[in-house]
Amino acid sequence: MSATSSHSSDKVAGAPDIDDLAARARAVIPSGTSRSTLYVPPAVPMARSGRSAWLTDESGSRVLDFNNNYTSLIHGHHFEPIQRAIAEALDEGTSFGLPTRREVALAEHLRDRTGHEQWRFSNSGTEAVMQAIRCARAVTGRDLIVRFEGSYHGTSDPVTDSDRPGITCAEHETVMVLPQGSLAALQTVFGDRGDDVAAVLIDLMPNRAGLEPADPEFINAVRQLTTRHGSLMIVDEVITFRLALNGLGPSYGIAPDLATFGKVIGGGLPVGALAGRTDIMSAFDAKTGPLVAWGGTFSANPLTMAAGLAAVQAYDQPAIDDLNSRGNQLRHCLSDAGVKVNGRGSLMRIMEKVDVSDLWWALYRRGVFAGTNALLSLSTAMTHEDLNLAADAIVDAVQAVRS
Template identity: 55%
Template structure:
């Protein structure tokens, strides 16, 4: 019996229970790998153990969010310290002030609001842009993933109202000519241009300096806002990937690593752009969220970000660059930057299972995300597993 067949046999009881109460036996579409994924039991540092006892080095890290891996003692202690006094309140807490101050200093944008996910952060950014500009049109780029709200998924997806497409323009990725033509034609209608400077689902290829600067200059020229989605890429610099391009967006969305392993999202921006959310201002935009800015998440997230300082970022990016260089030298098609790498292979499912058997948990689309507990011994293991898997699938 093969490794995969044996694992599927051992996890069959869980799968049978799951399909009775969850559509397809799963809640998160991004985690599904045919015929069904294994079930995690525990994690420690860079490693995860599944329900069969199989251990894998975690290069998924809950889709890039676990920057310090699993069960980091300082992050866990920060969360535990809060929980002894309560988990959430119908009042604000000092935690949101402290964390907003930290993010403001790192990212370079003065005003912040918190939510519970990257999807919510993008939703809030779009609402802020439309409220501030008084315009409706959102411009985004095909293939980039910005969560699951109606405005940022394909207009022909099931459940999306047909009329929504009138207020969203979807352009080819990094197509300067098409973008410039759209802005020339409809710039006065554009509320915001939403861009991920290294979109995972579009191949994890960094935007060129010229295109990033073009988006910034065109939005300024036409009075529109530039929203940079840093939900995944915030890990690549002290204040995110946009700082490496030397541009200052009007709004930045953040999530994943800022929660310290807990659900988190945030929107940062210029003070005047976020002013519509001010409950004392005119044109007030209401935006709630029962668990937004809860102190458990924010204290855990604050400690995680404090630990992820400039030195930690530089070390992890260097580790990722070395891994990717080794992969390319071995003939593996790999893109990305720093601690994020995307593997390109026609047999996505086959590659996932090969890696899992060899002790590596990747994203189901070939995403590799490193975490701070990893060292060169770990990346050597990851490199060998990937290269040998490619050879076996050739």
Template identity: 40%
Template structure:
């Protein structure tokens, strides 16, 4: 059966929802996280292997979501599973340091020339939150500069990248300056107007929420220059983009930040975040240094995530990154040749692809939902924002198949939405 509208799917939305005594879902909206929302309750994943995913109806799907870009080696990679299993057998977490943290720290820092130290968190959100706090401690300032419509997690400061957000104190906006992406004049004015107020500039070099438009090299270079001139720390958020180069996307740009945040793939599919930085800026995190700041987290640097992450990074060789990026670039070219007549395009870089109406920075939520379901009905799982992330188990045939199904889905939605 081909379903043509989100409304047609409502009848299946209660299939697995468990309710409290008041008859409400035990989880608000019926989801464990808002990122699952695609207009109607999706089917449930029950098993994954490589690039394949099976839902609770028994259907086999192509997993181009990869838990929102996390699973760069696909589902249940045997070496990662084995590494996590061995770690779990020894103990899932302890209240004293573990050796697996050192292995992962070394693996991360080997990819980040110019940065000397790293601390682990449980998520990318926590990593960015810690970066802001550290930058404020180092500089003695409160201000944060971000680009408009960016996404840096769900901490109070980060949520303001999209403007005022419910639940975030209004006063917090006094310390946040938002500049349009790639607007050099606005970036310079932020420092001209408040030359000694900013603790950090936070950049995502391929911001998904802002339309998956690459940050211009000139904008990055100017951010680096202004940060150095004004005693502000340049923070690059690589929670998603770390997959795009042997030294992350910042390495491809040739810029060394003062602090860098990572997450997702560096945990091998388990919860993780990381804050890496230059030695002199990481010093306040050293508990031996008087007057430092406290960083903790019950499961930060736990041996299971660390072991899985070390395995994932070992498997993610430079040649694998180049291969995936080439597959993604070819897929974009192929898709755009076919989508041009219907007024859509596929954007991104390397192994990340996302369809948009040509020239648009945003897609209406209803259109996003329709496209998600159109792709799902054609056997492809995208992120709720319609981002596709390639994984190392995929070869040319699989990526070509994804591209053809995605193009067909986009054409179907374009025809309905006009």
């Protein structure tokens, strides 16, 4: 079967007029979507439903979902253990003004899995990073945050480029942005202002910067310099946690002071998490102050906690090894066919020098739904046939856009 033949154009019963729906969306939502990362000109398709590895849009087209809500749907759509867990939690209530046993159960599982001693849940990776920065500044009594060009850590002011509209000039004074992997720049900062640095925030395989795994020598230097100067090392595992049972950090032989999580630990529902050593996380301890007061009406809501626990329990070591192996095979297949692609395990990104919007549409029309920057993430729901179809479609799409 060819890749293009898997892309069904059969209309879904009751499907709305797509042009009308798009116009309605633009009338009430800027650009027709609440998420800037989803927009593809001239207008992004709208999802209708998902089953297993496939998504059906409002026009009735079925596409293999390699977007997976930007890597969060590790088991694809309608995964039965997650569906069941949500239904059981929903029967007890949607949210409460009290903590629940489900929050405790997920925190215990993640602690045992990763070694991070304490956890706090939020509603997004953005919120988790915001908490990490606030915590680092509170614990160290310092202001300066060091981060790296091209790494995406959400949309809060400290992690948004200071030349963007809406970001104050004051961010220049409290956030320093260095070139990716530049040991010389990092050493200069610590040599000049080491006593001012509250934390270094780093992604070990940043998607926006090209999904290139970080150099181990550089990561070890970050750990050594932060330790020597009394700064904290914050590792952003929001995307990379899926690559190993305990996250990507341990594969570099380092133990960060704080780590942020999201995506797969929510089972498809809104989630973020901050984790770290007990002495650092005590900044949030309400019994002793706290140094950092941080609420969140829907943080650790029982539906997310139930879905997240079901998701991570099913994503055990054999499942991780299998998915990473299949991802590596797909990446090697694409490389052998002449497609430039970066990544590791179940995450990859097409790095062709073509118009990314043209590439996105070329993939979509051939039945492959990618991230808007050509990010591809596998799910456990994908079969070998799915991956073979995808490989053919991706090669064909790249060749078409090149020409």
